[in-house]
Amino acid sequence: MNVTLRGVSKRFGETTACDSIDLALDTGEILALLGENGAGKSTLMKILYGVERPDAGTLTLDGRTVGLRSPRDAQALGIGMVFQDFSLVPALSALENVFLAARSLPWLLDRARNARRRALELLAELCPGLDAARPVATLGVAEQQLVELAKVLFNDARLVILDEPTAVLAEPETERLWQRVRTLKAQGRSVVLVTHKLADVEAIADRVVVMRAGKLVKETRDVRDRRAIVAAMLGTELAMSERRSHAQSETSLRVRALSAREGSQELRELTFEVARGEVLGIAGVAGNGQELLGRVLAAVVAPQRGSIELGGTPLRGPADGRIGYLPEHPRKLGTAAPLTATANLLALEVHRSQFWSSQQRSRARALETMQRFDVRPCEPDRPARTFSGGNLQKLVVARELGCARELVIACFPTMGLDVQASARVVTELERQAERGAAVIWISEDLEALLAHADRIAVLYRGELREPRPVEAVSKVELGAWMTGAAA
Amino acid sequence: MTSFDVVEAGLAVATARAATPLLWALLGETLGQRAGVVNLGTEGQMLIGAATAFGVTSASGSPWLGFVAGAFAGVTLSSLHAAMCLRFRANQFASGLAVWMIGFGLSSYLGDKLVGESITGFRELGATRFGARLPFIAHVTPTTLLGFAATLGLGLFLYRTRSGLTLRAVGESRAAARAAGVRVDLVQALALLAGGALSGAGGAVLSIDYAQTWAEGMTQGRGLVAVGLVIVARWNPYLALPAALLFGGAEALVLRLQSAGSDSSAHLLHMLPYLTALFVLVVSCLRKTHTTAPAELRTVLER
């Protein structure tokens, strides 16, 4: 399918998400749409898929100008999209999910024998060994993604849009995905790959287009020209800095045979130690137990077996100010949205506060903290939910890292943040380490971990690989361990 | 309070007939909850169905006409709940309670002049040539058999048709259904309206079949029991039948015991059906049934 976007613009209130974008795509071409978070790539694709309507511009498919009012229109024209947050219904089976999205199907499903056969064949081709009758919630993330792809191909999409597909995949699964994409190309379909990872671009793209702050800033067929591409993405050259370790000799956190289970996540007999002032990085693809580990260490969830000792004393239940915890979704898990900023900042001490609360004193304290961490707007009486994502993260960081802690747990702390905000969080984490806290940094971002951690361990399917000093591992090794390869 | 002799009919028949009004309402509420919406107004819908059906049957002499009228009345009331929840994003519990109040008051008004009237309701199938020879069928009315058929039909609809799949998807994940191009609000509204028809029909069965009389508030909480029993039936329409029979059995038992030896302790027995419903609800929740609840409903029921 030939696709041409001309002069497409979209604004959300004050922000311009897309600024007069011109884009062209050939039949059988794999185009990478590259850019940092917030550059406008997702919005542009949502316009292409009919989820958003552009304020200006035209869309031409195979020579015909079209106006899309909804994803249904896009699907009818042969456009399919695999979202970053999957749009699968967890309780339904893979087959049912494909049927749900099917463009045409007999009403009585018992009569849909042909469709069923075609769907099962497609699923088997994309993901051999998949049990199409089990609820998709029981499938691994990589399999779920392939079911999403099956949905799109069942409707015979001629243009397939993949939104950040490798965000949740490990190395071998990524390679499998690229094989499928090459098959799509061979079938004459066009593919748009939305990503912020250079590795994706280098692996699969025919052509790359770079977006920054809503504008299209570069287009090239030379997908290996790293330096130029990164410069276009960030606007500046990357600067690497040296790091000094703050690790002391005294052990602060001692974890022995820790086992826990919550929902689909599990931890199996974890044993490790963290010294005072040390930063331990725990790498792993999301879904292998990281969130659970964060919650167990923060004493929110009780482990089934094993022991945790902090500074020599066992950790059980609320730890009264010794622990700072940055959860993976600051908005959902780290704040009480309708409560004021003041209430959020002082939340952890509420049971220790005075019986008759003094609003003035609380507000003054909150004001001072908010100024220190540059939370904007600096109004303590505002409900937390009115703050932007970045400022909310600052609020959470202010509460958790605003005073010296013995143990700091950061769970995907830079996820979804732009470069500046990430840097701020990292600074605070380093500062805690400097003051002697044991810092556990759970992340998927290997580059960040290698740059800032003293030791790195890998969490895979609930088991922890022995932590190794950062100097002694390479990205390749880590990647292999993250997908279960043997030591 | 029944139009037939409970003792003479035998426990099985009495159970089936007592269960029928609840079964209809249960099926209706199952549809709604499967789509992700709770409707506490079911009680009001049953009441307005009962009053309307009784009035229409009394005026026209035809129980079938009354039955249909009752269903219509239920649809009308449920449309209010649908509008408030879907168009105005009202809290589902609050909206249901408002609908219940309106339904209760309107049914009382409509039924005000109907108190004490008598009608010819549905006749037992034994009166027909076809049914006279069959042991169980002879003593039940068409509404009971229709109820069984509706159970089967609803199950087939939910699990074996495209629309049923769509409805289940909406109840599990509005976002995913919307991404698949489904008009989510429309599906939920239709589910609520169908639920209104079914619960209105259940009320109709109560007034023109089971009791063949009208009294203010005569459903006495059956609509609310239905809301709870949907959870017990794990949102599976096929399981609605045993759930309704359980409640019906408790009620039939109470009536038999009451007619057997009546003294004040009979009043204690009146608590039995509600205790039964509560008990099975507790047991269901103990066995973590809530994990099998439609996901969208879970966000409504658990906070």
Place this chain on the structure above:
Amino acid sequence: MKSVLALGAAPSAVGELGAWRRLTAPNSALMTLLKTILLFGAASALLFACLKRSPWLAFQTLWQGSFGSGFALSETLVKAGPVLFCALATSLPARLGLVSVGAEGQLVAGSITGTAAVLALGDVRKVVLLPVMLLAGALGGAAYGALAGALRARLRVNETIGTLLLNYLPPLLVVYLVYGPWKDPNSLGWPATISFPDGARFASYFGTRVHAGIALGVVVTLTAHVLLVRTRWGSELALLREGPLLARRAGLSFERAVLWVMALGGAIAGVAGMIETSVLESRLQAGIGTGAGYAGFLVAFLARRDLRLVLPVTLVVAGLGAAGDNLQLNLELPSSITHVLEGLLFAATLVARGSTTKQEEAS
């Protein structure tokens, strides 16, 4: 997740808009109130028109029956008592985000235990009997409330469905007691307990049925308001409701709070039940307090998060109920119409708030 009783933003002192602009902004509380009144007026006018009665006459009758005369006002106040208590019994759990409709049953439970105390103690001095009776009522209501709370806290039974089902049990128990073990052998025809001794009676004032219970209700309401807004307890409840993860890390237990709050609410409703029993007929009989629980729920819902608003809203809702008899007299409408009016008021509020929220989302 938000409780049905706390939709909308927390009161805040954002100083950007002037006070007047804030008040008349499309999403302000005042605008919502005006919309509610308009919608309710329109809907009820439509209702009366459909019932072939003059809406204007109907509104006049309603006014006369609720606040139009000294007698009407006194009847409104009498009705307001239990509704006020039940509103509190709903508002307290709502602070935790619980939607409890159990005031209806807790009220009756309290009247049972309070009556048991009266029957047990017999003719004792008022100074002793009255407080004991009220305390017994409170305990009964608290126990019944805690039962619903335990079902929610331990067994994850949704509290709305749970309390609704539980509501049916105490009235049936009353019927059993009043026909059976507690039956007054001298009361012919209408089953009830013996009349309470003097020590258990609430005095009424001004030659009407108005009694001190209402004053008690006002005191309890204002006390609760102060405690919730100015003390640590209020902050803890807010945190438990809006930030459960944070609350857990702060050492607060949701389960324990549920039990406390349901028990407290139940106690308040139980006291109301006992007061009603003592004042209205001075004996326990079937049909005690019917409807006060649901009216209380409506009041709590309308008043949202500010407990002080519960007082005026109670008067409005109670007035509506008191006017029911007037409707019967003047317009020959059965008093059940007041249920429809209550439901319409409820619906009008929901629609008004919903349209406001939609405007917020659009802007």
